[in-house]
Amino acid sequence: MSQNRNIVSSHYEWMAPCQLEQGSWPSIFSFQNADAYISQDATNRIKSFSDFVTSRTQYLSRLRNLGDNWISGHSKRPTVNSINRSKDILNGLKYWYSSVGYKNFVYPKVIMSPTPTGGIGMEIELFPELRAFVTVLEDKIEYDVEKNGYYVEYEADNDNVTGQLLALYNSKANMGQPTGQRIPEIVK
């Protein structure tokens, strides 16, 4: 498995993080509650996200033993290719969020499961109002983006899905800049 296939070529830093206030809550991990997220410092947030991705890649590995007929109706076991490509996407996200040092990132919330057709479905909430629905089936990756409640279908560049998702993140983060300045590029 090529761990770094989906890594974006350049990184951008978002200097103005979301306001962590009640009622305007940013993305959190599935297992975290709001208080736990706020109380963490940046280093622990990075570690938590890294641990989260590790737990989800282990979950994906376990899906190889799931077998067919795992949900009522017709259902196939997730294919090995679907599982591996999904791991690539998660690892790409992990690398991007954790490899460039301190970031007050809003980490994505990821909700996942197999699909009855033998693929993997991942809902990746980059921001509460910006979510991507990524469906991986063998080597084919499709995703829809819900932006402020409006759905748009995107054609996935299978070699750089993570990069495409993070470009969405950056576009949203850039919109959040009060001065309208372009987010500075991080030297790799």
Added chain:
Amino acid sequence: MKGDIIPNGEYLYRYVNPAALPEDQIEIPYGIFQDQSKSLSCDWAAYQVEPENSIHIREGKNVIVRIQVCEEIRNPCNPKQPKQLQPAWHQKIEHDPIEIGEDIFHPEIANSSHSLIAGLKKAPIAKAIAENSIIYRRVRVDEHTDANSLRHPEEESETGNRFSALENESKQNQSFESATMHDGLKDQYQNPGNPRTGLHASSADGFLLGLILAFIVVFLLIIVICFAI
């Protein structure tokens, strides 16, 4: 009757193997509804009054997801175009009872509650279904002895972990309806004797034994008193 449209507000059940879901994930994923066959099989609650006794539970698909039929599922639309329905996204939600011999997986049984959510399952539609669903119940597998032989190898440990997760969930005092159901399930875990009444079988046996002993003691006392007189 076959072909009847299921009205809004009705409930449908779908059954999932717990091994298919991450242990600590409390949200319902949209992926489980993304069936490319376009026809999502469900059981209509109006006819399936005991989903815990479904054949799917005995096959290890013991997480019951309950979908509430609504317009958001039937006629999804892009919120920025609220007056513009998406005809290609329309879902036909209908009763589709199965007679004996019709189900390729279980030809030996009929299912009068079988229903379909028919239509293209694009991500927005699958998400709409997920957003109108709850985890209704996680049935303990050994409530059904038949299920033990069908259990997934990893399921036993997962069931335990899931119960711990449920307890944590309850502690967090979450307001999900599913949490209320989890509390009910927790009661059943704590009172495993009879899953329906919560009465512990060994307690009932002990009470009966005590009653018999008391009766014998009283009988002996009466005999002793009679002899004494």
